[in-house]
Amino acid sequence: MAPLTAEALKKAPAPFLFQYTFNNHLKIGGGNFTVNGRVYLVVKLNNGRVMFQKWVTARTHSITPGGTIYVETSVSSPCSPSTGNNGYARAFDDTTQKWSPRLPVPVCVRID
Numbered sequence: 001m002a003p004l005t006a007e008a009l010k011k012a013p014a015p016f017l018f019q020y021t022f023n024n025h026l027k028i029g030g031g032n033f034t035v036n037g038r039v040y041l042v043v044k045l046n047n048g049r050v051m052f053q054k055w056v057t058a059r060t061h062s063i064t065p066g067g068t069i070y071v072e073t074s075v076s077s078p079c080s081p082s083t084g085n086n087g088y089a090r091a092f093d094d095t096t097q098k099w100s101p102r103l104p105v106p107v108c109v110r111i112d
Contacts, residue, residue, distance in 0.1 A: 017030040026077040027073065028089050029070045030064075031061070031068050033091070034066075035058055038094040039093055040092040041056060042092075044087055044088060044090075046086055051109075075108060083107075087105050
């Protein structure tokens with residue numbers, strides 16, 4: 001695959017994220033990343049404390065557009081309803097140098 005031109009990078013659709021629970025963990029999915037490109041996923045508390053981070057490779061998917069990521073984090077889920085969205089997830093496309101918007105997420109934090 002030929003390298004993307006600066007013009008193509010500017011026109012690339014913005015990456016996006018979504019969340020769900022799987023295997024009692026927070027799972028983050030997303031699309032519109034560069035196919036076969038490196039993507040950095042981070043989950044933080046609203047105070048900035050990193051709770052999970054990982055580099056992954058975006059792949060094609062039959063439903064999600066562009067390069068897609070599906071990452072099972074180590075963050076427990078679901079949380080107590082009183083937790084609310086006390087954190088957020090973001091992903092960085094290393095090829096386009098674009099961040100996804102912040103996705104508000106509940107981050108279960110043990111208090112014992």
